[in-house]
Every structure is written in structure tokens, then in C-alpha cells.
Amino acid sequence: MPTPRVPISPDKHSWQPSLIPGVVTLVTSVDATGVPNLAPKSFVQMVSFDPPMLMFSGQPEGNTEANILATGSFGVSLVHGALTERAFGCIQWQGAERLANAGFTLEPATAIAAPLVAECRAWLECELRDTKQVGGALVVFAEIVAASIRPEIMEQAPRQRYPALDLAMFLEGGLYASVERARPATPEAPGPHSTRWVYLLSHAQPELFTQDLVRAHVAHLAALEDQGLLELCGPFGERKGGMVILRGVDREQAEAIMAADPFVSSGAEHAELREWALSSRDNRHMGMG
Ligand SMILES: Cc1cc2nc3c(=O)[nH]c(=O)nc-3n(C[C@H](O)[C@H](O)[C@H](O)COP(=O)(O)O)c2cc1C
Numbered sequence: 001m002p003t004p005r006v007p008i009s010p011d012k013h014s015w016q017p018s019l020i021p022g023v024v025t026l027v028t029s030v031d032a033t034g035v036p037n038l039a040p041k042s043f044v045q046m047v048s049f050d051p052p053m054l055m056f057s058g059q060p061e062g063n064t065e066a067n068i069l070a071t072g073s074f075g076v077s078l079v080h081g082a083l084t085e086r087a088f089g090c091i092q093w094q095g096a097e098r099l100a101n102a103g104f105t106l107e108p109a110t111a112i113a114a115p116l117v118a119e120c121r122a123w124l125e126c127e128l129r130d131t132k133q134v135g136g137a138l139v140v141f142a143e144i145v146a147a148s149i150r151p152e153i154m155e156q157a158p159r160q161r162y163p164a165l166d167l168a169m170f171l172e173g174g175l176y177a178s179v180e181r182a183r184p185a186t187p188e189a190p191g192p193h194s195t196r197w198v199y200l201l202s203h204a205q206p207e208l209f210t211q212d213l214v215r216a217h218v219a220h221l222a223a224l225e226d227q228g229l230l231e232l233c234g235p236f237g238e239r240k241g242g243m244v245i246l247r248g249v250d251r252e253q254a255e256a257i258m259a260a261d262p263f264v265s266s267g268a269e270h271a272e273l274r275e276w277a278l279s280s281r282d283n284r285h286m287g288m289g
Helices: 063-071 081-092 095-102 158-165 211-226 251-260 281-287
Strands: 025-030 036-041 044-048 053-058 073-078 122-134 137-149 168-170 176-178 195-203 230-235 241-246 269-277
Touching (some): 025 063, 053 063, 053 122, 063 122, 081 095, 195 251, 251 269
Antiparallel strands (some): 025 036, 044 053, 073 122, 122 137, 230 241
């Protein structure tokens, strides 16, 4: 029996689901007089390791492409989940109006004249090497001459850098996907990557709960999320406590994080720390499957 297959249109616009997601970036450039421009681009791909070259598919009549042809460089700022709405929405404006309304901050790059977007978490600085007209598109080939990333991401264990970076991938139909989890492509033994630390919170002195205390607890969780250390969190349905699941930490770090949680340090809640071994197909159910 042949594999059942439903034909779909080759027109990418109509794909639902998208079969070729592309990383969402903001491409920054300057014109010959130094006026900056910014445009979202997701047809972006590496083309060579050595020299490190990428390509993006642009438009022959685009401002970005005109600037790059005039000045020979551009920045690629990688968009994360929290910036995605702004990145998608900014194309309702053009040129200076887009920059003024989109709320992105441009700051100087290190190796190129084009600026970078300060709100992003990782950046590539590129020098134009070639262009090619393909169909209606102008494909730009460029060498990556500098790359940088936020220090708090590089402080994480390699696999935890992915949730901390939180790359956004363009899908069709107004959707995007998050790169939230890096998984092994080869079988591996159980280890620290398959451990989570969980702290369970239960009410101790409910009279201590104030709006300020809840805000401080939420700020604690937000800081953990920004560092890529928060897997999941939330109150239980009966609202008598909650659970916080940490990743990328050892017992000592988990204890310190739990003790620093304002719900715990204030005495409002009791906390119990548990080590949790993740059993899944990734690790053949802790090597037993
Ligand atoms: C998420 C997203 C991804 C996009 N990706 C591309 C792309 O890869 N190539 C492209 O030419 N246009 C892309 N666009 C459309 C351009 O951003 C849009 O045409 C923009 O107005 C070009 O601006 P510019 O003329 O200032 O360069 C994308 C738009 C969005 C919202």
C-alpha cells in the first residue's frame, strides 16, 4: 500500500501548516547618507560555514535591499517571542515612520555601519558579497563578520541557551513557532539535562499575602524566565499553593532560587524541593526503554 498523501498547493502562502519555517529577524541597514532602516525578514538561511555566509531573500524594490547595495552591510537581529508582535506589526509603516512607531532602539554595531536592534538577544553583522535575482526575489548573500549574544544566555548550559534565546520561526497564517527546547538527535544516557528541580509551595501564613508580595513573587519568576531557568510555574486550582519547575540548575542553585522566592523568604508559604528525573523517548525512559 502506498503511503496515504493529500495533495496541497505548492504556494507557500496557503500552507497550513507551514512546511519550511524561517527564523524571524530584523534586518537593519543605512542609506548612503547614514539614515537607518529596519525590516523583518524570515527567508534567512546559512549558505556556507567557511567563510560564514548567510542569505536572505529580499525584494528588488525594497528599501533594505537598496541600502545594502549602496553601503555594503546590514545587521541581522534575531527576534524572540516577546518581540514577535512588534516585528510582525511594524510593516504597517515604512521607513522613518516604521522606526519611530515600532518602538525598537537602534544602537551601533561593532564591525559594520548598519545598526543593530538593542531589544534583541542575538545579532549578526554582515557584509554584502553577492546578489542574485531569483524569480521576483533579490537574494542577498553576505559574510557574517561579527556575531554576538546576550551574556546571560551564554552563562547557561548549551542546551538551556535555546529556551533563553527563544527564537521565533515564521509560519504562515499569522502564526509563529518558538524554539523552546533543544532535544538530542542521538541517543544519550540520563544526565543533568534530564533532571528538573521542582519546588512545591503551600500556604503557611496566608495573612502575609499582599499585592506587593505577589508582585515580588512574579518578578522573581520573570527573572528566572529571562535567564532560561524556568520550565513551568503556576498556582494549583484550589489556589492554596503552587509549583515552580526549574531547568538548567543543580541542587544548590535550586535551593538558593527557592529560598529567594519572596513567597518563601517572607514566610507566607512553605516550600519543598524535589528532584525530578524526566523520563521520555529522548532518553529512552531513563535508558530503560
Ligand atoms: C515576519 C515577517 C517576515 C518577513 N520576511 C521577509 C523576507 O524574508 N523577505 C522579504 O523580502 N520580505 C519579508 N517580509 C516583508 C518585508 O518586511 C516588508 O515588505 C517590508 O515593508 C520591507 O521593508 P523595506 O522596504 O523597508 O525593506 C517579512 C515581513 C514580516 C512581517
